[in-house]
Amino acid sequence: MSSRDKRTRIIAGRGTLDLQLIISVCFLLMFGFIMVYSAGRANGQTSAMRSQMLYAVIGFAAMLLFSRINYRWLVLNGHWWYILAMLSLTLVLTPMSHSSHGAARWIQIGGVTVQVAELAKPAVIVLLAGLLTANSRKMVKFRYAFGILAVGIVAALMVNGLTSNLSTAVIIAGITLIMFFVAYPTRKVWRWVAALAAAVLLLCYGYYHFVIVPEHQQFVNGMLSGQTVAEDTFPYRDRRILAWLYPDDFTESSMQTRYSLRAISSGGLLGRGLGNGIVKYSLPEPTNDFIFAVIGEELGAVGCLVVIFLFSYNIYQLIRIAIWAPDASGRYIAAGVAAHFSLQAFFNIAVALGLVPNTGISLPFISYGGTALIIQMLEVGIVLNVARQTPAGVKTVVQESRKPGRRLSVLK
Numbered sequence: 001m002s003s004r005d006k007r008t009r010i011i012a013g014r015g016t017l018d019l020q021l022i023i024s025v026c027f028l029l030m031f032g033f034i035m036v037y038s039a040g041r042a043n044g045q046t047s048a049m050r051s052q053m054l055y056a057v058i059g060f061a062a063m064l065l066f067s068r069i070n071y072r073w074l075v076l077n078g079h080w081w082y083i084l085a086m087l088s089l090t091l092v093l094t095p096m097s098h099s100s101h102g103a104a105r106w107i108q109i110g111g112v113t114v115q116v117a118e119l120a121k122p123a124v125i126v127l128l129a130g131l132l133t134a135n136s137r138k139m140v141k142f143r144y145a146f147g148i149l150a151v152g153i154v155a156a157l158m159v160n161g162l163t164s165n166l167s168t169a170v171i172i173a174g175i176t177l178i179m180f181f182v183a184y185p186t187r188k189v190w191r192w193v194a195a196l197a198a199a200v201l202l203l204c205y206g207y208y209h210f211v212i213v214p215e216h217q218q219f220v221n222g223m224l225s226g227q228t229v230a231e232d233t234f235p236y237r238d239r240r241i242l243a244w245l246y247p248d249d250f251t252e253s254s255m256q257t258r259y260s261l262r263a264i265s266s267g268g269l270l271g272r273g274l275g276n277g278i279v280k281y282s283l284p285e286p287t288n289d290f291i292f293a294v295i296g297e298e299l300g301a302v303g304c305l306v307v308i309f310l311f312s313y314n315i316y317q318l319i320r321i322a323i324w325a326p327d328a329s330g331r332y333i334a335a336g337v338a339a340h341f342s343l344q345a346f347f348n349i350a351v352a353l354g355l356v357p358n359t360g361i362s363l364p365f366i367s368y369g370g371t372a373l374i375i376q377m378l379e380v381g382i383v384l385n386v387a388r389q390t391p392a393g394v395k396t397v398v399q400e401s402r403k404p405g406r407r408l409s410v411l412k
Contacts (some may be wrong), residue, residue: 014069015388032366039286059377064382078127085123125336152176167359176337244357264296273301287368330386
């Protein structure tokens with residue numbers, strides 16, 4: 001069979017499933033079921049765990065399906081998946097749009113809500129994998145490098161502009177940069193990337209200096225003059241930044257972060273015990289954005305470290321498959337999925353610890369949510385197909401290289 005036939009064949013991968021990756025996902029899911037049940041009791045969502053288990057079943061079906069779909073075929077048709085994902089974002093402008101917490105980020109189809117921004121993540125990963133593979137020798141030229149980066153930039157701008165979901169836009173931009181680095185880890189093109197990053201930082205500093213600082217001064221002047229300045233008079237995004245920088249002044253907007261820190265600090269080393277958390281009754285999103293705070297209060301520092309270990313193990317398995325991948329596109333897909341999970345887990349935990357402004361990012365596989373969980377399982381399925389098509393001989397070479405006295409210099 002020719003190489004083109006292998007690429008165009010839809011079903012591929014007769015090898016066994018990578019059990020280590022599946023086990024890492026199962027541990028995260030089981031941990032999530034327990035914590036969603038515990039956190040859901042705080043706001044009366046006693047059926048949240050059953051719904052989460054249903055989403056997991058659908059996700060497992062998607063994972064098994066995509067573990068058989070040829071990832072090369074997906075890469076070959078990546079532009080179509082990307083176009084469909086971008087078009088789905090525009091549905092939030094139609095009557096199908098569904099709003100929650102003041103943001104129109106969902107569409108409703110027959111009583112089922114779908115967060116369309118989540119669809120952009122696998123679409124960007126698959127399309128970038130194909131572009132990086134096809135243009136590996138051309139990326140030294142700026143127009144090719146910028147054209148590839150534009151795929152992630154356009155997706156991030158559309159997600160932010162149409163759904164007002166800056167956190168997901170940042171995740172997509174981060175995935176793009178990490179995949180680009182994996183494909184081209186040298187200094188030539190990264191001079192342009194560094195210049196772009198410097199421009200972004202300059203814009204952020206200008207926004208802080210000319211927007212955030214005057215708004216904070218306006219709030220302080222109003223308080224000093226005896227006038228009550230309502231926090232909701234400031235733009236939604238500005239309020240989150242102001243609440244992060246000045247939590248004592250913006251007490252209402254910083255309430256979630258303050259309660260989260262109180263929950264984690266009160267948990268101590270071993271926590272109050274599963275189901276015995278108190279602060280979760282005051283957190284608006286205990287099953288989603290701030291589920292890590294519930295873990296910290298009920299299971300303590302030990303529980304938090306277990307979560308971090310489980311994610312580290314999961315990402316390690318993805319990186320292992322990326323190293324074993326039979327070709328460049330498979331390597332980039334596995335690296336992109338690893339970037340997605342690591343960035344999202346980092347930002348969720350960082351928000352719970354007050355290290356970054358509240359972003360509204362869920363904790364992969366653990367937080368309550370249907371669309372996000374199904375998409376994450378789908379991405380795992382694509383990586384499983386990469387692993388199924390990896391020749392057994394390549395794995396043997398890698399394993400042999402780990403033995404004392406042996407070294408693997410190059411693995412292509």
